[in-house]
Amino acid sequence: MLIEKYIYLAIALFCIGIVGVLARRNAIIIFMCIELMLNAVNLLLVAFSKMHHAAAVAKGATAGIEGQLFVFFIMVVAAAEVSVGLAIIVMMYRNTHSVDVNFLNRLKH
Amino acid sequence: MTNLQLLALLPFMVLATAAVVVILLIAFKQSHTVIQVTGFFMMCAVVLAMWFVRDTLPREVPPLLVVDGLAALFTGLIIFSVLVVGLLSYIYFEEREENPKEYYILLFLATLGAAVLTISRHFISFFIGLELLSVSLYALIAYLRNRNNAIEAGVKYLMLAALTSAFLLFGMALIYMETGSMEFTAIGNAITKSGTSVLFLMGIGLIVVAIGFKLALVPFHLWAADVYQGAPAPVTAFIATVSKIGVFAVFVRFAQAIHLHENALAVTVLTVIAIACMIAGNVLALMQQNIKRLLAYSSIAHFGYLLVAFLSGDAGVGAGVFYLLAYSITLLSAFGIITLLSTRRKDADELSGYRGLFWRNPLMAAIFTVALLSLAGIPLTAGFPAKFFILTVGVQQHMWLLAVVLVLTSVIGLYYYLRIISTLFASPPLSPAKEKSLHPLFYAATYTSLVVLMFLLAWLGIFPGFIIDNVQEFLVIR
8 A cells, every 4th residue: 555645645634624723613613623633643643653664574673663652642632632622612602602713802903 | 761860850750749749739628828839849849859960961761851951951941930930820819719729730730841842852752741831821821711811812822722733743744754763863863864855844844833833933923912911911921931941942952953954945944934023023012002912022023033043053052041041031020010010800911001100119110121121132131141142143153134133123122112111100190009918928029039030130131151151061961
């Protein structure tokens, strides 16, 4: 399997995430799009890790599991980020009775 | 892991323990004062631990961490800033919030994140440190939840920081693909062997985007003014000093490892960013009537100056550290004054509120004046030798364009700093002074520390040689 295909898929997912963040006004959907971007990176890391591992095994060495390790760290951190983030979004809903980020314009320019 | 490696990590373990100790104190229903005093002593314990382990440096803890002179310098700066921020937090939160205690857990965790950044030499520790810092910061910014603006600032920071950490990870993944390693030095070795490819440069670019966001460099600075204005004053001081010092430390280490200064494209991009920072920061600050927003724009400009030292390569690191020291002391004393003047309902961020401060409270006005003069880089304050050292290394490396822009924009900066100072000495409006109900001991402690900061600024301004020699001595440990 060619590594390029994984790269194209990951870049497509990442771009869908960016477009979602820029285009949508709902705080929760923006957050979902950021999660999509993080998962695109996870996919990429696992694919690269497999690639480097296969190359190392072919040479008789052991290497290339760092990428898979990193994925676990990313998953844990993303979960922590979501829990804090949703708490803040709940507080925002209590104050403005909406999760629309367009309401966030009180700090003056 | 050997004993010596564990010993070298002792200060960071003490720092992690500080957060746990605060959690336990809250579980046993201790008062805000007890937590504050314990937190203060825990930070002193971190400083003692750093003094204790100084002979074991430098020490590598493969694969994630390395404790060397650079890390010791930046960690020292971070701990010093947190000591002052902690002190400011007491009088700020005691009268505003019914639950000020959990604040200290978040504060110490964010500090731990910044400290981990200074010792990281691997993408995993870089990412963990950065997220520890920013996840704590989301909650810290939105801590005063009954004020609409705090929530707004929190949501803005949350969305943008989460977005940029995704960019950071994508950049790391691309670099991992090209080099097959996540360790800074191994990446450096791999690219000297095989040269840089397009995907590798894309990866570096994405990482620079994330770092630029954290340091509020132009064009990733859009969050800075809103978050500075909306966050509680001590948290703003924290963002302006601790979080930026940590991120700058890891940036310096990463750039040294992968020889970023030898890559013409990266140097050009960073030069453009530095010039944009200096110009945009100073011009945007010109018409600002809100002190916290003004300090946000001024910190954008200051990180533009700092990038000049960064671009000078290894020669500029000492000047950069000295600049960060002068900048942190200056900003902490400025935010100290803002904290002292803030009332229960809102922070003292309108420039009109400072009118005639000198006639009401000469000491505060004196501290604020010295801080502003230091930000402007007037001789006899710390800001002058700091800027002078940066200009010197810039000229030594023949970066004439950056040096000229630095000097010209500093002149623009002078205008708005002097405008605030002239407001301080204007005739006061007829408003009665507000009475505060806190124990005078804490006011005395805060005033004393602010006066000490003011004398430090003057001392650094007149005798910078002692500090710069010590900094150079530390930087040799690697």
